[in-house]
Amino acid sequence: MSRIQSDLDFSAQGKQTGFLRVPCPRNSSAWGVLMIPVVLIRNGEGPSVLLTAGQHGDEYEGPLALGELMRTLQAEQIQGEIMILPALNLPALQISTRLSPLDGKDMNRAFPGDPNGSPTQMLADYISRVLLPRADLVLDMHSGGQSLDFLPSVIMHRVPDARQYTATRSAFEAFGAPYGMVLAELDAVGMFDTYVEQQGKIFLSTELSGAGQVSREALAIAIAGVQRLLQHLGLLREPIVPPARGLWFCFYPC
Structure with a gap:
């Protein structure tokens, strides 16, 4: 059983803001x-998505993009979770x-973490056992x-x-970044x-x-990509704006 506490009500409709207390x-x-x-937004039946960023503390675009989304997105704009x-x-x-x-x-x-481990391990366990089972798709920035x-x-x-x-390929294309990578990790243990x-x-x-800084261009790409992904999944009700086709690379053993 997780030692982490949260005041989120996963059965409630609407927008909730709160914390995981580790x-x-x-x-x-x-x-x-x-x-x-943590923010939980629920409105009726539909797909469920888990959006995460900041696993590494020197990577800034993801936290900023998701921070903007959690401030501006309202429950009536979505269908799902x-x-x-x-x-x-x-x-x-x-x-x-x-x-x-x-x-x-x-x-x-x-x-997948350890419920009785260090703070990092406890948080990984909570995500693995409490949040992930709810999600159809995960975007980790x-x-x-x-x-x-x-x-x-x-x-x-x-x-x-x-x-x-x-x-996955359909969601990958919908995100619409200028570049796309299909890869095999060199060290996938614990990821x-x-x-x-x-x-x-x-x-x-x-x-x-x-490079230890924030790129305005990359931040704009991140925000637009998340919006397109949510539209692709049917979570956002606004019509999808197709991205320009980017360059794709495959880093995978032949």
């Missing part, structure tokens, strides 16, 4: 609690580091951080299941990607600029 005692705070922001966590690794975001300063862990190597600088790209994997691959796909879910990621 137990985090430490030298500076004996009864410390880590507050991870949207879960938004813009700052998964909040302690790292606060000091612009890739790894959590609380336990030194890379969150994107901590899945990344950038290059301090050490890398990417062309603005949407990313998918060549999953073996044909139906899962077809649905959020790996765990989501093993559950048969649709998974997309992004790499949006980086």
Whole structure:
């Protein structure tokens, strides 16, 4: 059973804002609690999407894009359910580091997590066991951080299941980034990607600029891409605006 608490009511309609409260005692705070922001928007029957960013604290476009979405999107605009966590690794975001300063862990190597582990492991477990089962699709947004600088790209994997691959490919195209990568990870152990796909879910990621700064161009691409993705899934009621066809690359063993 998870030690994380939340005041969200997953059966209620409308827009809720709140926190995941992660137990985090430490030298500076004996009864410390880590507050991870979360928004839940529900309106009737429809698909469910989990939108995440900030697994690495030096990657900024995703948190900013999802922060804009959680401020502006209202329940009457959607049909279905949207879960938004813009700052998964909040302690790292606060000091612009890739790894959590609380336990030194890379969150994107901590899945499926541990309910009795470190703060990073507990949060990964909560996402894996509480939020992910609700979702039909997961979008996990990344950038290059301090050490890398990417062309603005949407990313998918060549999953073996044909139906899962077809649905992922359709969502990949709908996001409409200027560049698309179909890849195989060099080190997939513990990745959020790996765990989501093993559950048969649709998974997309992004790499949006980086170099320790925010690109206005990449941020605009991120916001527009999320909107197109939600429209593609039937969650947003506005008509979809087709993107220009980008350049696609395949980084996959032959």
